[in-house]
Each structure stands twice: as C-alpha cells, then as structure tokens.
Amino acid sequence: MTAPALLLCGCLVLYPVFFLLQESLNAGDPMQFPPLQYGLDNFRAIPDDARVIGNTALVALLATGMAIAFGFVLAWILTRTVIPGRRLLERLMELPYYMTPLVGALAWGVLAGPKTGFINQLWHALGGGGDLVNVYSPLGIAWVMALFEGTVAFVMIAAAMKSMDPSLEESSRVLGAGKLRTTLMVTLPLVAPGVLSAAVFVFAEMLGAFAAAFVLGIPGRFFVITTAIWEATLSYPPDYGRAAALGLSLFAVMLLTLSLARLIMRRGSFATISGKAFRPRAVSVGRLRWALLAICWAYVALAVILPLAALLLTSLQSFATVFLAQSRFTFDNYRAALQMGALGLAFTNSLILGLAVASIGALVTFVLVWIIYRSRAPGRGLLEYVVMFPQAVPRMVFGLGLLWAWVNIPLPIYGTLWLLGLAYLTVFLPLGLRTLAGVVLQVDRGLEECARVCGASWARQMRTVTLPLLRPGLVAAWVLVFIASVRELGVSIFLMGPNSKVIAPAIVNAWLSSSAGLSSAMALLQTGTVFAGLVLLLVLFRSLGRETA
Amino acid sequence: MSGEAPRIEVEGLGVRYAEVAAVEGVGFAVARGELVTLLGPSGCGKTTTLRAIAGLEQPSAGNIRLAGRTVYSAAERRNVPAERRGVSMVFQSYAIWPHMTVFENVAYGLRVRRLAKAEIERSVGRALDLVQMQALAGRPASRLSGGQQQRVAVARAIAFEPEVLLFDEPLSNLDARLRAAMRLELRELQRRLGITALYVTHDQEEALAISDRVIVMNAGRIEQEGTPEEIYARPCSRFVADFVGAANLIPGRVRDIGHFEAAGGLLLPLPSSRPPRGDETTLALRTAYITLLADATQAPDTARGVIHRRMFHGDFIQYVVDWPAGQLIVRRPPTELFAEGAAVTIAFAPEHCVLL
Numbered sequence: 001m002t003a004p005a006l007l008l009c010g011c012l013v014l015y016p017v018f019f020l021l022q023e024s025l026n027a028g029d030p031m032q033f034p035p036l037q038y039g040l041d042n043f044r045a046i047p048d049d050a051r052v053i054g055n056t057a058l059v060a061l062l063a064t065g066m067a068i069a070f071g072f073v074l075a076w077i078l079t080r081t082v083i084p085g086r087r088l089l090e091r092l093m094e095l096p097y098y099m100t101p102l103v104g105a106l107a108w109g110v111l112a113g114p115k116t117g118f119i120n121q122l123w124h125a126l127g128g129g130g131d132l133v134n135v136y137s138p139l140g141i142a143w144v145m146a147l148f149e150g151t152v153a154f155v156m157i158a159a160a161m162k163s164m165d166p167s168l169e170e171s172s173r174v175l176g177a178g179k180l181r182t183t184l185m186v187t188l189p190l191v192a193p194g195v196l197s198a199a200v201f202v203f204a205e206m207l208g209a210f211a212a213a214f215v216l217g218i219p220g221r222f223f224v225i226t227t228a229i230w231e232a233t234l235s236y237p238p239d240y241g242r243a244a245a246l247g248l249s250l251f252a253v254m255l256l257t258l259s260l261a262r263l264i265m266r267r268g269s270f271a272t273i274s275g276k277a278f279r280p281r282a283v284s285v286g287r288l289r290w291a292l293l294a295i296c297w298a299y300v301a302l303a304v305i306l307p308l309a310a311l312l313l314t315s316l317q318s319f320a321t322v323f324l325a326q327s328r329f330t331f332d333n334y335r336a337a338l339q340m341g342a343l344g345l346a347f348t349n350s351l352i353l354g355l356a357v358a359s360i361g362a363l364v365t366f367v368l369v370w371i372i373y374r375s376r377a378p379g380r381g382l383l384e385y386v387v388m389f390p391q392a393v394p395r396m397v398f399g400l401g402l403l404w405a406w407v408n409i410p411l412p413i414y415g416t417l418w419l420l421g422l423a424y425l426t427v428f429l430p431l432g433l434r435t436l437a438g439v440v441l442q443v444d445r446g447l448e449e450c451a452r453v454c455g456a457s458w459a460r461q462m463r464t465v466t467l468p469l470l471r472p473g474l475v476a477a478w479v480l481v482f483i484a485s486v487r488e489l490g491v492s493i494f495l496m497g498p499n500s501k502v503i504a505p506a507i508v509n510a511w512l513s514s515s516a517g518l519s520s521a522m523a524l525l526q527t528g529t530v531f532a533g534l535v536l537l538l539v540l541f542r543s544l545g546r547e548t549a
Numbered sequence: 550m551s552g553e554a555p556r557i558e559v560e561g562l563g564v565r566y567a568e569v570a571a572v573e574g575v576g577f578a579v580a581r582g583e584l585v586t587l588l589g590p591s592g593c594g595k596t597t598t599l600r601a602i603a604g605l606e607q608p609s610a611g612n613i614r615l616a617g618r619t620v621y622s623a624a625e626r627r628n629v630p631a632e633r634r635g636v637s638m639v640f641q642s643y644a645i646w647p648h649m650t651v652f653e654n655v656a657y658g659l660r661v662r663r664l665a666k667a668e669i670e671r672s673v674g675r676a677l678d679l680v681q682m683q684a685l686a687g688r689p690a691s692r693l694s695g696g697q698q699q700r701v702a703v704a705r706a707i708a709f710e711p712e713v714l715l716f717d718e719p720l721s722n723l724d725a726r727l728r729a730a731m732r733l734e735l736r737e738l739q740r741r742l743g744i745t746a747l748y749v750t751h752d753q754e755e756a757l758a759i760s761d762r763v764i765v766m767n768a769g770r771i772e773q774e775g776t777p778e779e780i781y782a783r784p785c786s787r788f789v790a791d792f793v794g795a796a797n798l799i800p801g802r803v804r805d806i807g808h809f810e811a812a813g814g815l816l817l818p819l820p821s822s823r824p825p826r827g828d829e830t831t832l833a834l835r836t837a838y839i840t841l842l843a844d845a846t847q848a849p850d851t852a853r854g855v856i857h858r859r860m861f862h863g864d865f866i867q868y869v870v871d872w873p874a875g876q877l878i879v880r881r882p883p884t885e886l887f888a889e890g891a892a893v894t895i896a897f898a899p900e901h902c903v904l905l
Contacts, residue, residue, distance in 0.1 A: 376607075444642050444644060446640040446641070446642045446643075446644035447644045447646060449603075449605050449631070449638075449640070449644070450638065450640055450644040450646075450705075451657070452604070452605070452630070452631040452632045453603055453604075453605070453631050453632070453634075453636065453637060453638045453715075454632075454637070454657050454658035454661055454705070454709070455632045455633075455635075455658055455661040455662060455709070456632055456657070456661045457632055460661065464657075465646060468648045469646075469647070469648060
C-alpha cells in the first residue's frame with residue numbers, strides 16, 4: 001500500500017524540485033532543456049541581486065515586526081482579558097487571512113494609493129497638500145503583508161497563551177506578587193518562546209510572500225525575491241537559471257528559518273505546553289476594557305471592513321471616488337467580470353477546479369492519512385515527509401518547478417485545467433493532511449479495533465466506524481482545500497494557459513491592464529466565494545456538532 | 550479439565566516492536582469458565598499479550614489456540630484476523646462508538662453476524678438487562694457517563710456470546726467507589742454466564758479479588774502463576790513479593806535449616822515445610838501477618854521493638870516499628886492501638902516467612 005503511494009507522491013512532489021535544481025545549475029543557454037552545460041554560474045550571480053535581497057529582508061522584517069505586534073496585543077486582549085463580544089472577535093480575526101493578501105493589497109491600493117487613493121482624496125479635500133499615505137512603498141507592502149498574512153502570528157501566540165497553566169500565575173499571586181510583577185516575572189517569560197517562534201515562522205512566510213509585493217511593488221519597480229523570480233521568467237529572453245537559483249536559495253533560507261522556529265518551540269517551551277487544555281484566567285480590566293475593545297475593532301476595520309468597503313465602492317462606480325455625491329453607480333464591472341469571455345471563464349474555471357480538487361483531495365487525503373497514521377506499513381514516516389514537503393517551499397518557487405516539470409513531460413496537459421488541478425492537488429495535500437490528521441489522532445484506535453474484534457471485516461469497519469467518525473475532518477479538509485484552490489495565485493500564475501485562466505491571476509492581470517473597478521469586482525467575487533465556503537463549513541459543523549453532542 | 554481443550558492456550562509467545570522484545574516466551578492456558586488475570590506494572594507486556602490473543606497485535610513467535618483451533622502459529626505462518634477469532638473484548642477506553650445509540654453499539658456484533666432482526670433485539674435486550682442498562686437503549690452513546698459507558702462496553706462484548714472474553718484494564722478509568730462495585734458485578738456476571746475470561750490489570754488488589762488464577766508478569770515474561778492465595782502467601786520472587794500486597798523485604802542470609810540471620814544478628818524462624826536452598830539473601834514477611842503484643846513475654850519466634858510511627862488509615866493502622874534489623878512495617882486492625890514510643894513484642898508464624 002505504501003509503495004505505490006510513495007511513488008506517486010514522490011513523483012508529484014520531488015519531480016518539480018528536481019527540475020528546479022537542474023535548471024539552477026544550467027550554465028549554458030537558459031532556453032535549452034535539459035541543460036547542455038552545468039555550473040554554479042547562476043548561484044555565483046546571486047550577489048548581483050543584492051538590492052532585491054536587501055528589499056526582501058527589509059519588507060519581511062518590517063512585516064514580521066508589525067504582524068507580531070498586532071498578534072501579541074490582540075492575542076493578549078482576546079485570551080486574557082474580559083471584553084464584550086470576545087467570541088465574535090476571535091472569529092473575525094481569522095477573516096483577513098481568508099481574504100488573501102492579493103485582495104488586501106488591491107483594497108489598500110484603492111484606499112491608500114497616491115493622489116487617487118480614498119484616504120488621500122479625503123486629505124486633499126480637507127486642504128492637505130501632497131499625499132498623506134502611500135501604500136506603494138516598502139512600508140506599505142509590509143503593512144499589507146502584516147495585516148493579511150500575519151494572522152498566523154495571532155493564532156500561534158494565542159495558542160501559547162491559552163496553553164499556559166493558570167496556576168503558574170496564581171501561585172505567583174499567592175506568594176505575594178502583584179498583577180504587574182506577575183505579568184513581568186511569570187507571564188511574559190512563559191509566553192516568550194511562543195512569541196519568538198511565531199516571529200521566526202512569520203518571517204519565513206514573509207520571505208516567500210508574493211501577492212502584496214507584486215501588486216504594490218511592481219508599479220514602482222520595487223522588487224523582492226519572489227517578484228524578481230516572476231520578472232525573470234517573463235522578461236525576454238527569460239532568465240530561468242537566475243529564477244531557479246534565486247528560488248532555491250529562498251527555499252534554503254526558508255527551510256533553515258522554519259527549522260529554527262521549530263527548535264525554539266521545542267527547546268523553550270518549558271512546562272507551558274502540557275497537552276492539557278486550560279481555560280486561561282481572564283483578567284478583569286475595568287474601564288480599560290473599552291479601550292481594548294476599540295483596539296480589536298480598529299484592527300477588524302483596517303483588515304476587513306475598510307478594505308471590503310473600498311472594493312465594494314470601487315466596483316460599483318465607473319470612476320473610483322470616495323465622495324458619494326460625485327459618484328456614478330453602475331453594475332458594469334460585475335457584468336464585465338462575469339460575462340467578458342475570458343474573465344467569466346476564469347471564475348467558472350476556478351469554481352470547477354475548487355470543487356474537483358477539494359473532492360479528489362479529500363479522498364486522497366483520507367487514504368494517505370489512513371496509511372500514515374493508522375497502518376503499520378513500513379515507509380509511512382517517509383510518506384508523510386514527502387507529502388508535507390510542498391509546505392516548506394515558497395509557493396512561487398514550487399510553481400516555477402511545476403512549470404518546467406510539466407512542460408517537459410510528454411503529456412499534452414500543459415495549459416489545461418488538468419495541469420492546474422494536478423498542481424493544486426500537490427500543493428494542497430499538506431493542508432488536507434494536517435486537517436484530517438488532527439481528527440484522526442483524536443479518534444481512539446480502540447474504536448476501530450473493537451469493530452474488528454466484534455467480527456466486522458476491514459471494509460465494514462471503514463464504512464460503519466472509521467468514515468462516520470472522520471466525517472467532520474473530511475468536511476473541514478474539503479472546504480479548506482476548496483477555499484485554498486479558489487484563492488490560489490503563486491502556482492496558477494505560472495501554469496495558467498490562455499484557455500485555462502483562473503481567478504486570482506486574472507485579477508492581477510485586470511489590475512495591471514484595466515480599471516480598478518473591474519479588478520475590485522473580481523476580487524469581491526473571489527472573496528464572496530471564499531466566505532461562502534467558510535459559512536458552509538460553520539453551518540455543517542453546527543449541525544454535525546448537534547448530532548454527536 | 551476433563552480432556553477438553555483449554556479455551557485459551559498460549560505457547561512461547563513473543564512480540565517484538567522493532568528491536569525491542571515486548572513479550573518473550575509467554576505460555577499459559579485458560580480452562581472453560583475460568584477467569585485468569587494478567588497482572589503487572591505498565592510496560593510489562595500484559596496488554597500486548599492480550600492484544601495478540603485478540604489478533605490486534607502481530608506476534609513474532611509462538612502459538613495461540615482458541616478452543617483447540619490454532620489462530621496464530623509462527624511455525625505454520627498462520628495468523629487468523631481479529632474478526633474471525635470469535636473472541637470479544639472490553640477496551641480500557643471502552644471504545645463506545647459515539648455516533649451510534651446504546652442499542653446500535655450493543656447490536657453491532659450481532660448485525661455483523663447477520664442474525665435475524667427479532668433475534669438481535671432479543672439478544673441486545675438480554676445483554677442490556679444483565680448490565681441494567683435496558684432503560685437507556687435509545688440514548689446516543691455520546692451522552693453516557695463513564696460508568697454507563699463501561700456497562701455498555703460489557704453488554705456489547707457479551708451480546709454475541711463469544712467463546713472467550715478479553716478485558717483490557719476495564720475498570721481503570723472509573724473512580725474508586727464505582728470500581729469496587731463494578732469489580733463485584735463483573736465477577737458475578739462471569740460466574741453466572743460461565744464465561745471464559747482473560748483479564749488484564751495493573752491493580753494487584755483487583756487481580757486478587759476477581760480471579761481464579763493470577764499470572765504475574767514483569768518485563769515481558771511471566772514471573773509467577775497461581776491462585777490469588779498462593780501468589781499472596783508464597784511469592785516466588787522479590788518482584789512478586791513487592792508488587793503484590795505489602796511485604797517487608799528483610800536482607801540477610803540463611804544461618805541453618807531453620808533460621809535466617811538478619812542485620813543486627815536477629816534470628817528469624819523458617820518453616821520446616823519449605824527447606825531453604827541456602828543461597829537466599831532476602832526474607833519476605835507480609836505486613837498483615839505480623840502480630841504486635843503489648844506484654845513483654847519471651848515467647849519463641851518473637852522479637853522486641855518500639856513503635857516509631859503510627860498512621861491511622863481507617864480500615865487499618867500502619868505502624869513503623871524499630872526492631873534490631875532496622876524498621877518493620879506492620880498493619881493491624883484499627884482496634885489494636887499502640888502509642889508511638891511504646892515497647893512491643895513482635896510475633897509471626899514461621900510459615901509466613903518466605904525466602905527469596
């Protein structure tokens with residue numbers, strides 16, 4: 001059972017990486033494949049890109065700093081203090097992530113672009129000179145990345161704060177320390193490893209981020225590594241060798257950073273993570289709670305409400321203005337997005353791909369999870385490693401590898417939806433596997449064994465016990481893979497063909513070549529689809545929860 | 550055992566995990582209607598042995614026969630899958646399926662065997678009756694307390710009238726009071742239905758109370774096998790003396806055929822029924838087999854001591870007594886009160902002195 005799975009997954013995952021490696025070592029004609037000459041020229045040329053590397057480091061550091069600051073403050077407020085509407089806020093914190101950095105960058109381009117940005121329009125109307133804000137800048141890019149890709153910082157820090165045994169703080173209080181002293185001497189040192197590892201993890205993510213730097217950096221010719229890779233493959237003649245070498249180096253740095261994060265997590269976690277779920281003691285903060293509440297809602301406003309409102313306003317106007325009195329409302333943009341041949345097709349294609357990849361992905365994930373976590377087959381550890389591998393590779397870089405891998409295979413699927421589907425499956429298997437594994441590991445092995453001892457065959461055990469118990473996990477995996485497919489950009493941008501357009505790259509193209517109104521409409525359509533998926537997940541879980549509770 | 554093959558027969562069983570031997574050379578038999586317990590500390594291989602019999606663990610050596618039918622044989626490379634062994638099992642976690650009702654849980658084994666609907670209803674009803682859960686048959690299994698889940702697990706295990714019933718620490722997740730009650734109930738049920746049972750536990754008190762025979766395991770091997778009384782009264786190794794019941798392990802050497810010399814030159818009597826080999830270095834003496842007397846009479850087989858500490862446990866009093874060979878732990882009924890610092894005479898019968 002393991003051998004064919006290993007072979008299949010190995011091909012899907014490692015084959016593209018092999019091509020990437022081969023191309024990065026191409027010292028001859030970059031268009032020649034396989035390379036006629038091998039050498040380290042591409043890697044030696046990396047210092048020439050010092051500016052790009054500097055830009056990447058700058059943006060990633062700024063974004064990480066901001067994301068951790070937001071994440072820490074919000075996590076502390078939402079896990080440790082008593083404020084009204086905490087549960088709703090906790091839910092809302094996840095939304096920016098689902099909105100995607102691409103949509104966030106478009107929205108903030110509309111909100112805070114120079115001259116015509118809504119904020120600057122207001123500033124000028126109030127008599128201000130010049131631009132108040134400009135999101136087309138390194139700081140602006142970092143800001144958008146922190147808002148829309150930094151959610152993971154909140155999740156990780158909140159988890160660290162939640163898993164802390166409240167008796168550790170209580171004993172400090174009992175021994176005579178005040179609230180402040182307890183916070184400084186006990187709480188912060190205990191949370192510090194979690195925060196640090198979240199910071200390193202987020203930094204690695206930011207190094208591989210693409211969308212914000214693309215939308216907000218390209219107009220001003222401000223390049224980071226991921227956008228430089230994109231440019232190198234599009235310029236004429238395309239410099240594939242440089243792109244591959246940059247991509248591999250980025251991958252190596254990311255891998256090192258991620259291992260560092262894991263090391264910090266394991267070394268520094270003291271006794272905070274004991275596997276027990278604690279209900280952390282929420283501190284009553286009196287009047288201060290209104291200020292804290294305002295902070296939370298300010299974040300939601302900046303990361304969800306304002307961006308969506310800006311996109312909505314832009315998409316409904318023929319000319320984007322924040323002054324409603326001057327605006328002419330129209331549905332033309334939506335009509336265009338849904339009808340204009342290629343664009344409407346992109347939306348349909350994304351839906352088809354999402355449904356197909358989610359369904360096949362859930363099935364494949366189930367088989368893989370069963371082999372990896374339930375069977376005793378040799379090589380299951382290796383299989384898990386292989387399947388999870390794409391997670392460690394920046395999406396852009398993996399897209400590049402997939403491009404060569406499938407261009408050079410004698411299968412006529414390049415430029416078709418089949419290829420996109422296959423690529424999505426490869427990069428989203430880790431997501432599905434993690435989601436389902438969380439559920440499988442909670443299901444006591446005894447439940448399945450008992451069915452066998454009761455006389456059920458393997459098939460009957462699967463049908464009557466395993467599958468019903470895993471249903472919530474399968475539903476979650478399905479929806480999450482669907483959402484991920486609909487919003488996918490990094491891989492699609494390389495693999496999309498003229499007859500297989502999908503929505504995210506189409507939004508990018510619309511943004512680069514036509515009006516803000518059209519791209520806003522498309523971005524809202526994508527976001528609407530993603531949110532519909534989320535609502536579906538929530539509803540399904542409610543009903544499943546009611547059934548088993 | 551009148552010529553009939555034992556219900557369970559295990560010979561030379563070995564189970565390996567990677568390079569580690571979890572079970573090695575284990576062999577025993579369980580006759581029809583007997584309840585035998587595998588007793589030992591965690592990691593001793595008792596659960597692994599049970600699971601190998603159920604067919605949930607792949608052994609590496611030996612034979613397993615159920616009612617004379619070989620279900621595992623390393624030599625013949627035969628390994629019958631769990632569902633075709635006809636055994637039943639109560640899991641430590643109960644393994645009650647949360648997505649089914651109580652009725653569906655209990656009916657599972659019967660439905661698998663394709664019995665008629667009326668027959669299934671009758672059998673489930675009878676099984677639920679036996680564990681007094683008839684009233685809750687329609688309830689979703691996720692809404693049961695720990696004790697109720699335990700009962701459902703037992704009902705499910707006996708519903709299809711298995712050849713052999715395996716218990717994997719079935720009571721370890723219950724609180725002390727419920728555990729004592731369920732212990733009695735399980736024993737009643739097993740006797741009434743004449744079930745052949747193999748029972749795994751790490752609780753020595755439970756093992757002694759519930760079993761016809763006890764098999765003490767340690768580090769993947771069998772240490773001792775016998776009736777609860779034999780295991781308690783005559784442990785054959787330091788491990789068994791220490792693990793089962795409470796015992797004083799007194800170091801020293803055999804002086805002559807009738808005496809053991811402990812520290813301080815104290816001479817302890819040895820039973821004439823079991824002559825020493827001569828090389829024993831420890832004498833085990835159960836804390837409950839020692840008598841304390843207030844008067845200082847010099848009777849044979851006694852020693853002098855002083856009460857060092859008294860701990861009142863309710864059902865008994867535990868004394869720490871200073872005596873020439875160091876300290877001695879003694880358990881007496883709560884009616885026998887001695888003050889701390891009081892001088893006492895320590896008495897015990899030679900047949901309770903066990904050489905190890």
